[in-house]
Amino acid sequence: METLWFMIVAVMVAAYVVLDGFDLGAGVLYLGAAHTTAERQTIMRAIGPVWDGNEVWLLAAGGTLYFAFPLLYASSFSGFYLPLMMVLWLLMLRGIGIELRHHLHNPVWQGFFDVVFSVSSILLCIFFGAALGNVVRGVPLGPDGYFFEPLWTNFRVSIRNGILDWYTVLTGVIALVTLTVHGSLYIAIKTENDLNRRARTTAQWMWPLQLILTIVGLIATIYIRPTVLDNYQQHAIGYLITVMVFASLAVMIYALRKGPDLAAEKLAFVASSLYIVGMLVGAAFALYPVVLPASTDPALNLTIYNTKAGAHGLAVGLASWILGMILALGYFFFLFRMFRGKVRLESGGY
Amino acid sequence: MASVGAFYLLWEKFEQHGRIFVRVGVAAGLTFSVLQLFPTGDRQGRLVATHQPVTLAAMEALFDTQPGAPLVLIGQPNVDKGEMDNPLIIPNALSFLTYRAWKAEVKGLNAFPTDQWPTSIELLYFSYHIMVGLGTIFIAVMLISAFLLWREKLFTSRWMLWILMLALPFPYIANTAGWITAEIGRQPWLVYGLMRTADGYSKGVSAGNGIFTLLGFMGMYTVLAIFLHYSWSVAKSSTGQRWKLRQWSHFMSEIRSRLGSRNSHWARIWSGPLGSES
Numbered sequence: 001m002e003t004l005w006f007m008i009v010a011v012m013v014a015a016y017v018v019l020d021g022f023d024l025g026a027g028v029l030y031l032g033a034a035h036t037t038a039e040r041q042t043i044m045r046a047i048g049p050v051w052d053g054n055e056v057w058l059l060a061a062g063g064t065l066y067f068a069f070p071l072l073y074a075s076s077f078s079g080f081y082l083p084l085m086m087v088l089w090l091l092m093l094r095g096i097g098i099e100l101r102h103h104l105h106n107p108v109w110q111g112f113f114d115v116v117f118s119v120s121s122i123l124l125c126i127f128f129g130a131a132l133g134n135v136v137r138g139v140p141l142g143p144d145g146y147f148f149e150p151l152w153t154n155f156r157v158s159i160r161n162g163i164l165d166w167y168t169v170l171t172g173v174i175a176l177v178t179l180t181v182h183g184s185l186y187i188a189i190k191t192e193n194d195l196n197r198r199a200r201t202t203a204q205w206m207w208p209l210q211l212i213l214t215i216v217g218l219i220a221t222i223y224i225r226p227t228v229l230d231n232y233q234q235h236a237i238g239y240l241i242t243v244m245v246f247a248s249l250a251v252m253i254y255a256l257r258k259g260p261d262l263a264a265e266k267l268a269f270v271a272s273s274l275y276i277v278g279m280l281v282g283a284a285f286a287l288y289p290v291v292l293p294a295s296t297d298p299a300l301n302l303t304i305y306n307t308k309a310g311a312h313g314l315a316v317g318l319a320s321w322i323l324g325m326i327l328a329l330g331y332f333f334f335l336f337r338m339f340r341g342k343v344r345l346e347s348g349g350y
Numbered sequence: 351m352a353s354v355g356a357f358y359l360l361w362e363k364f365e366q367h368g369r370i371f372v373r374v375g376v377a378a379g380l381t382f383s384v385l386q387l388f389p390t391g392d393r394q395g396r397l398v399a400t401h402q403p404v405t406l407a408a409m410e411a412l413f414d415t416q417p418g419a420p421l422v423l424i425g426q427p428n429v430d431k432g433e434m435d436n437p438l439i440i441p442n443a444l445s446f447l448t449y450r451a452w453k454a455e456v457k458g459l460n461a462f463p464t465d466q467w468p469t470s471i472e473l474l475y476f477s478y479h480i481m482v483g484l485g486t487i488f489i490a491v492m493l494i495s496a497f498l499l500w501r502e503k504l505f506t507s508r509w510m511l512w513i514l515m516l517a518l519p520f521p522y523i524a525n526t527a528g529w530i531t532a533e534i535g536r537q538p539w540l541v542y543g544l545m546r547t548a549d550g551y552s553k554g555v556s557a558g559n560g561i562f563t564l565l566g567f568m569g570m571y572t573v574l575a576i577f578l579h580y581s582w583s584v585a586k587s588s589t590g591q592r593w594k595l596r597q598w599s600h601f602m603s604e605i606r607s608r609l610g611s612r613n614s615h616w617a618r619i620w621s622g623p624l625g626s627e628s
Contacts (some may be wrong), residue, residue: 005554078552078553078554078555081552081559081563082505084560087562089566089570092570096574100577100581104581104584105586144553146553147554148554
């Protein structure tokens with residue numbers, strides 16, 4: 001049962017990154033690719049109806065984590081207190097940027113909120129990447145299951161590491177590049193002409209960087225935590241995930257090279273989504289059954305067994321979870337169907 | 351909604367809308383204020399009596415376990431002496447409301463060790479009584495309004511319109527008081543009977559971090575408030591005024607077309623230039 005919940009949480013996190021990832025990426029792209037007011041408005045309209053629905057998956061994943069693995073929730077949310085608050089502030093600022101830029105029809109204030117929106121999107125990408133880096137690298141867990149990490153110490157990976165060290169900065173950059181490409185591909189699907197061309201060019205230029213960073217990230221992960229390979233050696237099927245990651249990268253560049261063609265853009269976006277899912281599932285596969293490794297002593301690892309909720313709760317919760325999922329998915333398909341197709345400003349809307 | 355409508359009627363502007371607002375507001379207000387008392391409020395009260403008897407005793411400031419417990423309408427709890435000051439009571443009513451029997455025994459605070467009492471009995475008692483008192487007032491106000499509406503006298507009864515208008519903040523106060531009741535009533539427990547609030551705080555988060563983030567939230571909301579105030583003042587300035595009025599007239603014309611109203615009084619108000627309205 002706890003394995004099932006581990007998979008559920010992993011799938012929900014992956015769904016969040018794939019979905020909110022493209023509007024975060026659109027935020028990264030925003031200042032660079034959209035030059036005129038109309039272009040900026042086009043990007044806003046492309047993500048406007050869906051960005052808050054996408055963020056629900058973060059809340060839902062957090063809620064599920066709290067429900068299924070309460071000890072993990074308690075430990076990580078108090079250990080990562082300050083960075084989580086910063087993420088919360090950035091999410092607020094991003095929402096403020098999106099919603100308040102319509103309030104005053106004044107170019108100065110619109111420019112201000114454009115920057116608020118874009119900068120908080122960039123920082124969120126880096127923070128989320130660093131968060132995943134922390135979970136893979138491990139944190140200094142004490143015997144009571146709690147830990148404290150300063151924001152940074154000396155940027156080395158050791159027992160006394162901070163939230164940010166060279167490894168988590170690296171994962172943050174990987175996330176930034178990945179989500180920029182992801183967002184660019186989404187914007188390419190949703191727009192035409194100049195904006196479409198710039199979005200595709202960005203994705204094409206970022207692609208080699210993404211490839212190099214994927215390889216570097218893989219090597220760095222194996223270097224700082226050789227135990228990540230254990231699960232792969234026991235179950236060789238795990239290597240299929242690695243194959244999927246690189247195959248997705250190949251499909252992406254193949255589709256991008258085909259030029260401005262909606263079907264190819266959609267193919268590239270699906271490949272980018274699969275790449276993200278592959279990276280996250282690969283990390284989850286490597287960690288299992290550990291959910292938060294201890295950098296101090298492997299015996300102190302938080303695993304799905306020592307953090308899970310009671311068996312009765314886990315069983316009953318499955319029914320509510322399925323019900324909630326049906327509702328969320330229904331809303332999701334309705335929303336994306338309603339706002340399908342290219343964004344055109346003259347047609348009005350969001 | 352009824353308050354805003356009453357305000358329009360007293361002001362003698364936008365009267366057509368004022369009437370709609372009052373009519374809808376009073377109909378909904380009567381329905382829901384009665385539903386709040388019964389069955390939902392009554393059921394909630396009995397659930398508290400079953401699962402958190404000490405909370406019920408503190409909410410009602412019932413210090414001694416007794417059969418035929420009275421319901422205190424007004425009074426100030428004196429926790430040190432364990433009695434009510436200046437009480438105004440209905441005998442046996444609490445027993446009846448809780449157990450449907452006039453002589454049933456209701457557990458008072460003295461049936462429980464003091465370390466299980468809610469931390470602030472005074473605050474709990476007052477927030478609960480403010481909520482229930484306001485709820486009772488809502489029912490009375492809505493009953494009278496509905497009666498006047500039925501007799502077609504409400505729109506001319508200025509005294510009742512004044513009461514409706516001045517009642518605007520009460521639902522918010524009742525809401526907040528109810529929330530305080532729920533949160534204070536649960537003390538000293540985080541999970542009732544299992545985990546105390548004192549055991550629930552994050553040991554890994556220092557007070558300095560807590561203050562830092564509290565200040566951060568305060569700062570962010572302050573900046574937001576200043577900006578919203580600024581956009582409000584811009585919207586009120588000359589350039590903004592036209593924009594706002596355009597929105598307003600658009601909104602109103604939409605309502606008009608939906609209602610299909612061709613009232614002459616109505617047309618007189620809206621056919622003139624909007625600037626003369628305010």
